Amino acid sequence: MNDRLPDQYREILSSIGENPEREGLRDTPKRAAKAMQYLCNGYGKSLETVVNGALFSSSSDEMVIVQDIELYSLCEHHLLPFIGKAHVAYIPTGKVLGLSKIARIVDMYARRLQIQENLTRQIAEAIQEVTCAAGVAVVIEAKHMCMMMRGVEKQNSVMNTSVMLGAFRESSTTRQEFLQLIGRHK
Numbered sequence: 001m002n003d004r005l006p007d008q009y010r011e012i013l014s015s016i017g018e019n020p021e022r023e024g025l026r027d028t029p030k031r032a033a034k035a036m037q038y039l040c041n042g043y044g045k046s047l048e049t050v051v052n053g054a055l056f057s058s059s060s061d062e063m064v065i066v067q068d069i070e071l072y073s074l075c076e077h078h079l080l081p082f083i084g085k086a087h088v089a090y091i092p093t094g095k096v097l098g099l100s101k102i103a104r105i106v107d108m109y110a111r112r113l114q115i116q117e118n119l120t121r122q123i124a125e126a127i128q129e130v131t132c133a134a135g136v137a138v139v140i141e142a143k144h145m146c147m148m149m150r151g152v153e154k155q156n157s158v159m160n161t162s163v164m165l166g167a168f169r170e171s172s173t174t175r176q177e178f179l180q181l182i183g184r185h186k
Contacts, residue, residue, distance in 0.1 A: 005033035039074055042111030047126050050108050054098030055130065063174070065089040066102045067182050075146050076113035084116075084142025084158075086123065087182040090133035091167050091174075097131050105130075116142055116161050124163040135167030137178045 009029035013020040020029060067087040075082055086106045090097075109122040124138040139162045147154050167174045 002033070002037070005036065006030045009033055039072070040111060040113065042108045045108045045111075047105070047108070047130065050104045051097070051101050051130050054101045055095045056098070057094065058092055058096040059094075060092050060096060061134070063089055063091055063178065063181075064096065065178065065181055066099065069103050069106050071106055071110040071119075071140070071142070073110040073112070073114045073116075073119060073142075075144060076115055078146040078150070079113070080145040080149065082114075082116060082142045082144040082146075082159075084140055086120075087137075087139045087184075088123065088127060089137040089168070089178045089181075090127050090131055091135045093132055093134050095131055097127070101130075102127065116140055116144075116159055120161040120163045124165055128165050133166065135169070135171075135174060136163075136165045137168040137175070138163050139179075139182060139184065 006029040009032040010020045013025060013028065018025060020026070065087065066089075067085075069086040069088065071084055071086050073082050074080065088102050088106070105126050106123055109119055109126070120138050120140045123140075124136045127133065127138070128136045139160065141158050141160045143158055147157055164175055168178060169175070
């Protein structure tokens with residue numbers, strides 16, 4: 001753990017008018033520092049180590065979809081959470097990616113300070129880079145605490161973002177099949 005981080009949290013507590021020495025807050029700077037490092041542990045990971053060689057030969061050339069991958073991230077504008085799920089699809093061209101690796105790629109990028117639009121693109125480009133797929137599609141739907149807890153305080157708003165690469169971008173039929181399979185288009 002960064003030795004300065006607990007002191008910086010202690011300073012934040014003092015700055016908002018709290019007493020960081022009161023019983024309930026005495027260990028909060030240390031706990032908050034540990035939590036922040038966990039929530040941002042994606043910075044310490046690389047695509048190569050996350051995938052760890054889990055790319056396997058396959059003659060499959062049909063769409064592979066992993067949907068409802070839980071994700072938790074922190075908005076880079078307010079350091080507040082956004083929580084949602086990702087739906088990821090790719091069309092293999094001789095190689096398939098180990099199933100858990102798709103979720104690990106989502107986590108690696110989500111566990112960095114983010115905006116949802118960039119997160120969606122990072123996941124899609126990473127899957128494309130690793131698999132050399134004919135196409136990659138990523139849809140993320142998330143609720144943002146910065147909209148729910150502050151500002152406009154809209155409790156039921158959900159943000160949806162999508163990135164379509166290759167066949168998903170070029171073929172409306174392929175794109176529609178993906179969106180129908182994840183329940184986004186009827």
